[in-house]
Amino acid sequence: xxxxxxxxxxxxxxxxxxxxxxxxxxxxxxxxxxxxxxxxxxxxxxxxxxxxxxxxxxxxxxxxxxxxxxxxxxxxxxxxxxxxxxxxxxxxxxxxxxxxxxxxxxxxxxxxxxxxxxxxxxxxxxxxxxxxxxxxxxxxxxxxxxxxxxxxxxxxxxxxxxxxxxxxxxxxxxxxxxxxxxxxxxxxxxxxxxxxxxxxxxxxxxxxxxxxxxxxxxxxxxxxxxxxxxxxxxxxxxxxxxxxxxxxxxxxxxxxxxxxxxxxxxxxxxxxxxxxx
Numbered sequence: 001x002x003x004x005x006x007x008x009x010x011x012x013x014x015x016x017x018x019x020x021x022x023x024x025x026x027x028x029x030x031x032x033x034x035x036x037x038x039x040x041x042x043x044x045x046x047x048x049x050x051x052x053x054x055x056x057x058x059x060x061x062x063x064x065x066x067x068x069x070x071x072x073x074x075x076x077x078x079x080x081x082x083x084x085x086x087x088x089x090x091x092x093x094x095x096x097x098x099x100x101x102x103x104x105x106x107x108x109x110x111x112x113x114x115x116x117x118x119x120x121x122x123x124x125x126x127x128x129x130x131x132x133x134x135x136x137x138x139x140x141x142x143x144x145x146x147x148x149x150x151x152x153x154x155x156x157x158x159x160x161x162x163x164x165x166x167x168x169x170x171x172x173x174x175x176x177x178x179x180x181x182x183x184x185x186x187x188x189x190x191x192x193x194x195x196x197x198x199x200x201x202x203x204x205x206x207x208x209x210x211x212x213x214x215x216x217x218x219x220x221x222x223x224x225x226x227x228x229x230x231x232x233x234x235x236x237x238x239x240x241x242x243x244x245x246x247x248x249x250x251x252x253x254x255x256x257x258x259x260x261x262x263x264x265x266x267x268x269x270x271x272x273x274x275x276x277x
Contacts, residue, residue: 049073050213052088058190059126060159068220071213081180083235085129086215086228092206095125095196126215127192131181134241138172140164148238157231159186168194173201181205
């Protein structure tokens with residue numbers, strides 16, 4: 001018995017091959033575009049900017065809990081640090097205490113790795129630079145102000161109701177080479193350089209090598225979208241180290257008011273993810 005079905009038309013095979021060729025070309029283009037986008041995102045995160053989550057109130061009212069900020073990786077680096085900069089840094093030595101375990105989905109981990117979502121690992125902190133290497137920082141004048149290299153500064157970024165000391169007592173330190181002295185804008189609720197220092201400026205200052213970047217923009221929530229003011233004018237009259245101008249009389253430094261129990265509680269408030277507060 002013979003097969004009487006008509007042979008397939010040559011054109012149908014060509015059409016089918018053309019269809020699958022088009023599908024393959026489309027898939028290949030999508031893969032290339034996605035791969036390039038992921039590579040670009042990773043490069044941006046590594047060398048240019050990275051988002052960070054604010055988990056505490058130690059930088060209020062400049063930054064509040066659950067803000068998301070963009071951090072420029074170009075400072076320090078191509079651009080130098082300045083007094084007044086808000087910087088994100090890794091824990092310089094047990095500032096954060098025990099870091100809580102974070103549970104993420106694979107998608108969340110991938111987005112964080114690519115820099116498309118803020119890191120919530122709670123391994124970073126965020127503070128404002130008050131003193132650069134060699135600076136003489138003193139708290140406080142009889143008027144309740146910090147002095148930097150003998151010049152009293154007025155700090156408009158402090159949380160309303162706070163003062164320069166934030167209830168932590170006075171100090172008189174020289175910032176070591178290669179480090180910066182950092183403080184939170186919410187002075188009474190910030191475990192910053194004051195909290196971790198031994199009275200000399202050595203243990204409380206943060207190594208510049210630990211700084212991951214400078215916060216430049218609040219990007220979330222939408223109603224908080226705003227650039228972060230640099231407040232360079234606050235320190236405009238501060239001379240370079242070694243050229244200090246005569247300052248106001250200062251309160252004699254007192255012994256540190258910190259206790260191990262208060263250190264533990266403040267450290268737990270101060271963690272950041274990845275930029276903490």
